[in-house]
Amino acid sequence: MxxxxxxxxxxxxxxxxxxxxxxxxxxxxxxxxxxxxxxxxxxxxxxxxxxxxxxxxxxxxxxxxxxxxxxxxxxxxxxxxxxxxxxxxxxxxxxxxxxxxxxxxxxxxxxxxxxxxxxxxxxxxxxxxxxxxxxxxxxxxxxxxxxxxxxxxxxxxxxxxxxxxxxxxxxxxxxxxxxxxxxxxxxxxxxxxxxxxxxxxxxxxxxxxxxxxxxxxxxxxxxxxxxxxxxxxxxxxxxxxxxxxxxxxxxxxxxxxxxxxxxxxxxxxxxxxxxxxxSDVSAYEKAKLRLLNGSHSTLAYLGLLCGKETVNEAISHPTLFKLIETLLKEQVSLSFSAPAEMNVDQYIDAILLRYNNRHIRHLLSQIAWDGSQKLPFRLLGSIQDNLAQGQPISLLCIGVAAWLQFLVSAAQTNFPLVDPLADKLIRCAALCDGKSKEDVTRLLGIEQVFPTPLVNNTVFIDGICHAYLGLSRLNADNVTETLEAFL
Missing domain, CATH: 3.40.50.720 (NAD(P)-binding Rossmann-like Domain)
Known part of the structure; x- marks a missing residue:
């Protein structure tokens, strides 16, 4: 040819x-x-x-x-x-x-x-x-x-x-x-x-x-x-x-x-x-970063912990779908004001439909790259704004905790971590066993990722600890049982 x-x-x-x-x-x-x-x-x-x-x-x-x-x-x-x-x-x-x-x-x-x-x-x-x-x-x-x-x-x-x-x-x-x-x-x-x-x-x-x-x-x-x-x-x-x-x-x-x-x-x-x-991109930008990119990262880290390989495989699991849908509709959507032209429910439905596209083989491992750079914009911003407004953050914390578990798993299995802070992240995660609150304290001490006001917030710390310990049991065989406990 x-x-x-x-x-x-x-x-x-x-x-x-x-x-x-x-x-x-x-x-x-x-x-x-x-x-x-x-x-x-x-x-x-x-x-x-x-x-x-x-x-x-x-x-x-x-x-x-x-x-x-x-x-x-x-x-x-x-x-x-x-x-x-x-x-x-x-x-x-x-x-x-x-x-x-x-x-x-x-x-x-x-x-x-x-x-x-x-x-x-x-x-x-x-x-x-x-x-x-x-x-x-x-x-x-x-x-x-x-x-x-x-x-x-x-x-x-x-x-x-x-x-x-x-x-x-x-x-x-x-x-x-x-x-x-x-x-x-x-x-x-x-x-x-x-x-x-x-x-x-x-x-x-x-x-x-x-x-x-x-x-x-x-x-x-x-x-x-x-x-x-x-x-x-x-x-x-x-x-x-x-x-x-x-x-x-x-x-x-x-x-x-x-x-x-x-x-x-x-x-x-x-x-x-x-x-x-x-004249104002911020409303579009925040909606996309938080709804699409935030749920993308959450799905990637959870999916990898569940033994899934692609976005379509992960979202096709009924409990993962339910968790991501609930996260979007009940917590992420509360963290920002949408553009007047945007119907948030329709936008969320479109995101879930896009994730279900069986013709696109989008690797979760690719989405998981550079987590230290992505999470502050994709998840931590939503958490900070919800905390300021007295809104719930429990499901948002799951995405962050899943990243922390992903780091510990990478350190334990010598999985090649693609991240500009890879060396520091792996050194820190290598000191963790994936099952203790001390892990959370150590990992949240990575100042390049987690801002001091957030690390000093007890609601945030408690939310991350609860999600981290709950996800310590997650594997390919108990996805429904483990994740349903968060819903």
Whole structure:
């Protein structure tokens, strides 16, 4: 079978969607972190938007890994989006024109970041890539930030890299740039702006003032479940497009992008292809982070403790379904005020329906990654707000306790933990037996995750202890018995 590239495009079946406009467009966006989610989400919206004009092709920048660049190079950065549900569809995406690796192509990366034709820099670098403290501020003690402040000419963090690029643009008077965080981080644009300005202040206060006055950092909310690419997907896509695609991506049909209408330069016609622009993203963001992402993490850790492998397998267990549904409707939904346009009950029903999508093989182990970075935004915020309002937190505590049990299990079984705090988490968890209140005291002492006011709250401590000890008995054989005790 021939490989997908520009020369073989004419062989695509007519059933494969393809917006050819993007093939002849130039780069207008630089994106840090061109992983599966970006290629299934922002790149797709941008590909569709180029039908309405503009040079908005994307230069993807990988901070360290060369895998995506190397796999897509032979197919001219073209790839297939497989939308999997009861009626699957396939779309060829050509919005990405170039992929660079910072560690190998630093000068080319800087050229793209500082080009006058680059009007948007976007990011999907996960929560850990922002190098923030638990309070959401720049962590000046972070090794990457310390390195970049000492070596501004060779930054290794996204924050340091952006400040270096902005310094050049300041010097050359090339503004008209908007920097857009697309990560699952509460107030992501605001936090990114504060981190960049804080870093720039240490470099050059004049630069920091220019950034504050000139560059916009809109808050955003993104949503679409995007499992990792595997051989089954490659085989399925090859059959559908009649060409070999080295790195297709898959996602569910549901996709959402909400952006604060705050730009300091031009932008693609995203509003014409389904993107929502609003003056206040926070209500959408909080609803999504707490309802979808919070229940996702809870389901992942509980499911793994129950011996489940995928989201669909986990939610298909009646008791797990009941617990997640009750968590969403009776505790998470009380922790925030929804946007006026949102029907919360319908949104929750849609989440549960998405989890039940048997065509999406979303691994619980993948969702479990980087728990130390995710839980403060996905679960702890809901707990803090419910405590302040006198609302219940018992089921919210189950998700946190399940993460703690997950850490202990990882330490006991030498399970490879994917987390920027992995070494510290495993050292701490290795001192625990999974069955005592002393475990909870030790694990809640991880200050990078748990804020002091929460750790000093007796209602929270009691809730975590109760859930932790209750989950100590959980295994594949007693799911119903163990979890029903919490309902």
């Amino acid at each position: 021939q490989q997908l590239n520009r020369n073989t495009l004419r062989q695509l079946p007519s059933t494969v969607l393809h917006n050819k406009t993007a093939l002849n467009s130039e780069i207008g966006i630089v994106h840090l972190g061109p992983g599966a989610f970006h290629r299934a989400h922002q790149a797709v919206f941008t590909d569709n938007a180029m039908e309405y004009g503009g040079n908005w092709c994307i230069c993807g920048v990988s901070m360290r890994s060369s895998g995506v660049r190397d796999e897509l190079a032979s197919q001219d950065n073209l790839y297939t989006l497989a939308v999997l549900d009861e009626n699957p569809s396939y779309q060829l995406i050509s919005a990405i024109k170039q992929i660079l690796v910072l560690s190998e192509q630093r000068s080319l990366v800087m050229q793209q970041l500082t080009a006058a034709t680059t009007h948007i820099i976007s990011l999907t670098i996960t929560e850990k890539g922002y190098c923030l403290t638990s309070d959401g501020l720049l962590d000046l003690a972070h090794p990457d930030i310390k390195h970049d402040l000492a070596n501004p000419e060779i930054p290794c963090s996204a924050i340091g890299l952006l400040v270096t690029a902005l310094a050049f643009r300041h010097q050359e008077c090339t503004a008209e740039l908007t920097i857009i965080s697309c990560d699952n981080l509460a107030d992501n644009g605001t936090k990114l702006a504060k981190a960049i300005i804080a870093f720039a202040t240490h470099v050059d206060p004049v630069l920091a003032a220019w950034i504050k006055q000139t560059i916009s950092f809109p808050n955003t909310m993104v949503d679409s479940i995007t499992p990792a690419t595997n051989e089954a997907l490659r085989a399925r896509v090859a059959q559908a497009i009649q060409l070999q695609d080295n790195w297709p991506i898959q996602r569910e049909a549901f996709t959402q992008w909400v952006i604060e209408d705050n730009f300091s330069g031009p932008r693609p016609a995203w509003e014409k292809v389904g993107v929502t622009f609003t």
